Amino acid sequence: MRYFRTNRSSVKLILLLCVIFLSINSCSKGSPSQVGTNPVTPPVMPPPVTDTAKLFRIAGTKILDDKQQEVILKGVNVNGPYWPWSRPTVPDVALIADVWKFNAVRVNCWPQFSTINNNNADLDAIVNTFTTKKIIVILEHHGFTGKFPSGTDLTDLALWWSNLATRYKKNEYVWFNIMNEPGESKPVPVEWFNTHEAAIKAIRATGNSNIIVCDENGFGQANGYNNDASSGVITYGPQLTSQYKNILFSLHLYDQWIYGKTRLENYIAAVRTKNLALIIGEYGAGYDASMDVASEMFKVCLDKNIGRMAWHWDGQDIHWLTSAGGGWKIDNVTGARPGNCSFTGSLIWNDNHGNLTPSDAALDPPAAILFNGDFEEGNPANGSGVSNGWINFGTAFIDQTIANVKTGSNSVKVKSGQAGGCGEFIYLKPGTTFKITAWGKHSAAAASASNIGIKITSMPGGAETTIVSLNFSAASFENQTATFTTPAQINSAFIYLYKNDTAPDFWCDGITVEKQ
Numbered sequence: 001m002r003y004f005r006t007n008r009s010s011v012k013l014i015l016l017l018c019v020i021f022l023s024i025n026s027c028s029k030g031s032p033s034q035v036g037t038n039p040v041t042p043p044v045m046p047p048p049v050t051d052t053a054k055l056f057r058i059a060g061t062k063i064l065d066d067k068q069q070e071v072i073l074k075g076v077n078v079n080g081p082y083w084p085w086s087r088p089t090v091p092d093v094a095l096i097a098d099v100w101k102f103n104a105v106r107v108n109c110w111p112q113f114s115t116i117n118n119n120n121a122d123l124d125a126i127v128n129t130f131t132t133k134k135i136i137v138i139l140e141h142h143g144f145t146g147k148f149p150s151g152t153d154l155t156d157l158a159l160w161w162s163n164l165a166t167r168y169k170k171n172e173y174v175w176f177n178i179m180n181e182p183g184e185s186k187p188v189p190v191e192w193f194n195t196h197e198a199a200i201k202a203i204r205a206t207g208n209s210n211i212i213v214c215d216e217n218g219f220g221q222a223n224g225y226n227n228d229a230s231s232g233v234i235t236y237g238p239q240l241t242s243q244y245k246n247i248l249f250s251l252h253l254y255d256q257w258i259y260g261k262t263r264l265e266n267y268i269a270a271v272r273t274k275n276l277a278l279i280i281g282e283y284g285a286g287y288d289a290s291m292d293v294a295s296e297m298f299k300v301c302l303d304k305n306i307g308r309m310a311w312h313w314d315g316q317d318i319h320w321l322t323s324a325g326g327g328w329k330i331d332n333v334t335g336a337r338p339g340n341c342s343f344t345g346s347l348i349w350n351d352n353h354g355n356l357t358p359s360d361a362a363l364d365p366p367a368a369i370l371f372n373g374d375f376e377e378g379n380p381a382n383g384s385g386v387s388n389g390w391i392n393f394g395t396a397f398i399d400q401t402i403a404n405v406k407t408g409s410n411s412v413k414v415k416s417g418q419a420g421g422c423g424e425f426i427y428l429k430p431g432t433t434f435k436i437t438a439w440g441k442h443s444a445a446a447a448s449a450s451n452i453g454i455k456i457t458s459m460p461g462g463a464e465t466t467i468v469s470l471n472f473s474a475a476s477f478e479n480q481t482a483t484f485t486t487p488a489q490i491n492s493a494f495i496y497l498y499k500n501d502t503a504p505d506f507w508c509d510g511i512t513v514e515k516q
Helices: 008-023 090-099 123-132 152-167 191-204 232-243 261-273 290-304 343-352
Strands: 056-059 062-065 074-079 104-109 136-141 174-177 212-215 247-253 278-284 307-311 396-399 411-414 420-425 433-442 450-457 465-472 478-485 492-499 506-515
Touching (some): 074 090, 152 174, 278 290, 290 307, 465 478
Antiparallel strands (some): 433 506
């Protein structure tokens, strides 16, 4: 059997691009970008300027304010200029700052799409509204996720930052996050250093000494960090900080960090050994296994004073701060604790209000976390097959035909003509007994059974082992179940459904994994 892995950041990017594609014909055309997107020959860049920052500065591994007090970011990502999600950010400032009590926002900007939509185009309004309330505003360029710009793209990126650095030179509450989640290869390529340095030079050439943020390599996740070679921060961070002041580094935590507490502790230790300052620039608030990632993140970062920025205030993807979606959908806006926070939203609320400790029982995630096991979150109209949690191996699609659905309105169909299926990273509590249940059928009796199973690894880089498998061959729906016990040590867990016989179609529905 063969299946393919990806990471949550790339899935998030695919979902956003789908939204953009579907919006092209319905969005109004934006006026010229306030921050500039047209290629222009950049100025000759002089050597790095002397640090003139007074309000915020990086001192070794810490962010300090003008009173020499350590600054711990407790922030959230928000919609910025030309972002595909249209909810206005400025009107939510009171909810973000006064009710939820976030002290920072990371403003997601996508300047390449200024001709597709005009969402949140007034960046000055966003900056002024939040910084007036002493909320740190981290501007980030989202246009090169998973890659590195070169040629005119790199020139445009440097110019974009030069313009912003000039505009906000006198506002130290504005920080600059060069690129969202660059690169995907390991070991980390030298482009990680070269691209960041080009943008840093452009910013410093304006005389702006504000804090600059550099995202990790490998879609921001350092490839889950099994060794230093996968980390742009550890590999090239010291070279940047030896040449430029006020450089802050950012790690993103998604699927590559499930069961990641020890690896995160090791990563932070390695970064601090290099005398570098670090924040968590994104972590998921979803109903998938990112619940475990958020739980482990808080256990580590609370203890080590690492700032953290949740994804996402708007709640347009699977990452919800409330059971209804975005953080703005709380059922109580008086400042009293809301009653509809999601698991991670509840942790964030408690953290922001000073009521969360590393040993808090509230940090324990559910014993089993499988998202969208009934496929009801999938949409056959979006053209991307299985969505919202599941990774499509290329042949799986949502089916809403009544005869092919066992529960709800959707099932997943793996088409005839080739083998294939889909899968999902999940969380299962170690040393625990579970029951897995699923419905499955074929369009004709299968010569080789289709499987729904769970594979685990017990250590980084270790071999995958199938710990349970349900096997389906019949041409009518059958319900199968099995119990299994997880080992005491788990490094990764992946649930998959896979059709081996190329001839028939295969349908699956109602997958559940429950603690016994």
